[in-house]
Amino acid sequence: MFPVRALSRHFRGHMVSALRKAAHAGDLHRVNRPGDVDAQLNTLMATDWVVYSKDCLEHTHTVVRYLARYTRQIAISNARILAVDEHQVTLRYKDYRDHDRHKSLILNGEEFVRRFLLHVLPKGLMRVRHYGFLANRCRRQRLMQVRRALAVVEQAPDADMAASDAELAYTCPHCKQPTLRMIGTLTPQRHTYDQPSNHKDQHYRA
Template sequence: MKFIDILRDHLDVFNQAYDGQITTSMRQAINAMLSCRTHTQRASLWTCQGCTHTADFPLSCGHRSCPQCQYNTTADWLAKQQTKLLPVDYFMVTFTLPYELHVAAKYQPESLYPAMFSVAASVLKDFALNSPKLSGDIGFTGVLHTHSRRRDLHPHIHFIIPAGSFNKTQQHWKKNKGKYLFNAFNLAKVWRARLLEQLVKLNLKLPTSLPKKWVVDCQHVGKGLPALQYLSRYLYRGVLPDKNIKRLVDDNVSFEYEDSQTKSTKVRTLPTIEFLWLILQHVLPKGLRRVRDYGLLRGNAKKLRLQIQLMLAVAGAVFPIIPEIKRRLATRRCPCCQQPMRFMGIVKRPTNLIP
């Protein structure tokens, strides 16, 4: 069962039901997904190595919300992040937007989500500088997730943080000892105050009542690789893999998800049109980056990271064994002789072959 097939079969009814709520970014995502590997002006050209047969195939759309694209993009990101791993413990800090601000996330994501990133990053940097255990510069990677496991709107940012800091003056790496990094309740207080102040500056309309207590979670997660793998799941391939969609019966779609409390697999069933909206509401505005690196993990800090890695190696730290990430290589079999076909390049498809 494929999301794109459900979308194609129910698009007209969906457009009628949610007319006025579908954003330009959603429209662009819908058009891209419906043309994925079908209605493209360019195609990949293949020739058989055993006979003279040639064929061209429409290209993938490449849209980050498409569930059948972007596998290699995710693999490339994970491989790049693995080169930054340090032989230290890691923490995951999660900043969650309260339910009362979900309306702002729905209608003004292009303003709200960057504000969430900038405010949360400033909170982490200041806590690190003021912490007696760190008192220096830290590095962290943030990934925006807009959904819960049930795929409801639930914006939050996960940050993975190596447990240590670098003192530029002393040229020294300071290790954070133990399984405690920051007080989550104090993080939440500052997160609430700073984000509300920033939203007022952006002229975002705020609800009349907001909870006094917000939620920030700070957990020790051991080594960094499992955390990176977790964050990579929903980066570039939509929010619901096709394998999780189990059935479409009587105009109702059922999909599986893992319950966050019991860790058991559960099934959620929705009318088809509601299901489509549930998924498409997570399409991000064009140009908004879902993942960002800060401090010691930013792109232009490579030289400093190598210096820190050398310091840790000299101190006897054991670096993690990084598993090889396999890229998916496109393969084709000749329909005539079943021999492997060779990729020859990208060509423009004849106009009469484009629907």
């Protein structure tokens, strides 16, 4: 939707402005030297920022694969580790400055562990936060509604809930599973080329 260069400058301006306001309010406690904040922020404003932008994801498997890299993978995948012995680790990486060429890097065990631990988040931080029906604020209530809609019984329901579900659930004529809901009854219209019909068509949806 937006040019990447314009988006980079817009984001840089908002970020530096927020940092400057935080410095004037005394919220940047680790910065103690006078004039250090202005010098650093001026340097940031003189630097071209890069905003990562790509086309929207259209397919479900692409979304799952994209999120899986952030939720189930840390720092490096097993496929990039070429060799391991008692003293060093050999891994493969892509050199973006050299036309994206694949190269090998040899690290001793201590340095490899140090770099790996740099990607481990501090306690209390999450790599990906859940939203929708899995959000912490409404997860318990929404999961009960989802299980009830899917006819998944986690615990023995009370009599009122069971009676309510029994009134709303209909059995599929093919798989015999109570996963359908009646949304309405339509009476077929008569046409000159059709025979009169006395039955009603019931429409369902999963």
